[in-house]
Amino acid sequence: MTDDRLHRDRVPVGIDAPVRPTAVGIVHLGIGAFHRAHQAVYTERAAIATGDTSWGILGVTQRSATVRDQLRPQGGAYAVLTAGEHESTVELIGSVVDVAYPAEETERVLAALAAPSTHVVTLTITEKGYARTPDGSLDLDSVAGDLAALAAEHEVGAGVEPRTPGGSGLEARAAVSAIGLLVRGLARRAATGAPITVLTCDNMVDNGRVLERLVREAVDAGLPGAEGDALRAFLDARVTFPCSMVDRIVPATTPAQRDEVERALGVRDEGLVVGEPFAQWVIEDRFAGPRPAWEAAGATLTKDVAPFEQAKLRLLNGTHSLVAYSGWLGGHTTIAQAVTDPRIAERARQYLFEDALPTLSPPDGLDLSQYGEQILARFANPHTGHTTAQVAMDGTQKIPFRWGGVLADALAAGREPLGVAFGLASWAEFVRLRTHSGEGVDDPRAEELMALVSAAEVPGGSDGLGDVAGLAGAEEDLRALLALPGLLPAGTPDGFVDAVAAELEAVLS
Numbered sequence: 001m002t003d004d005r006l007h008r009d010r011v012p013v014g015i016d017a018p019v020r021p022t023a024v025g026i027v028h029l030g031i032g033a034f035h036r037a038h039q040a041v042y043t044e045r046a047a048i049a050t051g052d053t054s055w056g057i058l059g060v061t062q063r064s065a066t067v068r069d070q071l072r073p074q075g076g077a078y079a080v081l082t083a084g085e086h087e088s089t090v091e092l093i094g095s096v097v098d099v100a101y102p103a104e105e106t107e108r109v110l111a112a113l114a115a116p117s118t119h120v121v122t123l124t125i126t127e128k129g130y131a132r133t134p135d136g137s138l139d140l141d142s143v144a145g146d147l148a149a150l151a152a153e154h155e156v157g158a159g160v161e162p163r164t165p166g167g168s169g170l171e172a173r174a175a176v177s178a179i180g181l182l183v184r185g186l187a188r189r190a191a192t193g194a195p196i197t198v199l200t201c202d203n204m205v206d207n208g209r210v211l212e213r214l215v216r217e218a219v220d221a222g223l224p225g226a227e228g229d230a231l232r233a234f235l236d237a238r239v240t241f242p243c244s245m246v247d248r249i250v251p252a253t254t255p256a257q258r259d260e261v262e263r264a265l266g267v268r269d270e271g272l273v274v275g276e277p278f279a280q281w282v283i284e285d286r287f288a289g290p291r292p293a294w295e296a297a298g299a300t301l302t303k304d305v306a307p308f309e310q311a312k313l314r315l316l317n318g319t320h321s322l323v324a325y326s327g328w329l330g331g332h333t334t335i336a337q338a339v340t341d342p343r344i345a346e347r348a349r350q351y352l353f354e355d356a357l358p359t360l361s362p363p364d365g366l367d368l369s370q371y372g373e374q375i376l377a378r379f380a381n382p383h384t385g386h387t388t389a390q391v392a393m394d395g396t397q398k399i400p401f402r403w404g405g406v407l408a409d410a411l412a413a414g415r416e417p418l419g420v421a422f423g424l425a426s427w428a429e430f431v432r433l434r435t436h437s438g439e440g441v442d443d444p445r446a447e448e449l450m451a452l453v454s455a456a457e458v459p460g461g462s463d464g465l466g467d468v469a470g471l472a473g474a475e476e477d478l479r480a481l482l483a484l485p486g487l488l489p490a491g492t493p494d495g496f497v498d499a500v501a502a503e504l505e506a507v508l509s
Helices: 033-037 039-050 066-074 101-114 139-153 178-190 208-220 226-238 256-263 306-329 335-339 342-359 368-379 397-403 404-412 416-435 446-452 468-482 494-502 505-509
Strands: 026-031 058-059 078-082 088-093 098-099 120-121 194-201 244-247 273-275 280-284 300-302
Touching: 026 039, 026 101, 026 178, 026 226, 033 039, 033 078, 033 273, 039 088, 058 066, 058 101, 066 078, 066 098, 078 226, 078 256, 088 256, 098 101, 101 178, 120 178, 139 178, 139 208, 139 244, 178 208, 178 226, 194 208, 194 306, 208 226, 244 306, 306 335, 306 342, 306 416, 335 342, 335 368, 342 368, 342 416, 397 404, 397 416, 404 416, 404 446, 404 468, 416 468, 416 494, 416 505, 446 468, 468 494, 468 505, 494 505
Parallel strands: 026 058, 026 120, 058 098, 078 273, 120 194, 280 300
Antiparallel strands: 078 088, 244 280
């Protein structure tokens, strides 16, 4: 039977061949669609630009073997469909050498983490993968199995021969968590003394420092006292945890897109991923050893990621939320539909350029006005697939970070941020209508929110859209919602709450 799938050894005529890595230089934990459409693409393009093929990626899929089973028969090769508003392109990626599933291949992953050719570990395991308790510390219960394995591998009360590269060959206990797997791999590497960089690419503020703290907490819990001293000394001297910021919208791949790429390539690609044209990667230049020349592929290497992170949070994420809430209220299903609504677009621009942008110091090399225009163009791309309801989730977690800083800085500068006021009014009306309609609110504080909304029926029926007669009830609910502890910055004056209430008529009209 003929294998009609994409494979790095059988590239379709007229398509540029993918890179053929000569070594594994990177182990990536969490090889989902985002990594394949982002960091792996940067790595591929860096190899093409420099001719350095020593940066092959061993991907690690934590949740299931699906990605391994998709890519391994293809030799790790896959296609990225860059779907723009008006045109699309296909690019073959060969930087992924193979994918391992630690539930069945833990020993292989640990060996790769310790191998002298591996210089960088990258992660995209989502915020939930960092196994944190509500106070931000390591959830020891979620990594207990890996910590027990770590102790056993160091002969702490278990009598198991310590494992080193080329050691006894005993199969390691299956990994339970990404953090636990990383710590066990670093312990294995400490025996070699070879430096390594651990680069998280997940969207968390100060992500590198967060990861380093969690790793150290795991070491302290799994190897307390003298047994862990050598590993702690290794972390101090030979391991770095740079911060980074990543950005690219990577929607789920549709069957129609798989068919489209199959027609273009002449073969089926089970590993196809889709991304928008825009991509950004900002990396703190703090490496323990060699690294790919990612800057040759467009990445930004910097001493401080924080200004880029703040610009993304306030400009991109803040505008995303405003468009989501006002778009949902306007009857728009997707962000792309909402941002092309002239009323919403005007308010998005007000927030972006009048409220948020003046609160920022431009990061080196980033034109914030141009960045803002790019944001609006990106949101208008129908291929991104984001729905207004999806982006509107978890408002009580997002609002303090996306709008809170803008609000505080604008008020301190003597400006009343009316875009923020409109966004908050839209959020409050979103919560109100979802509560009255029975749809509910997808938010970690949903019970508190819905309890604050008055029990009075929304005039004119359950939708309430465009009903100015309901202004008094809406304002009552809005003021109750804005009083939710932790939502607005401490010391927000009553006058600004009045400004938010004044925006209700625009929201309801």
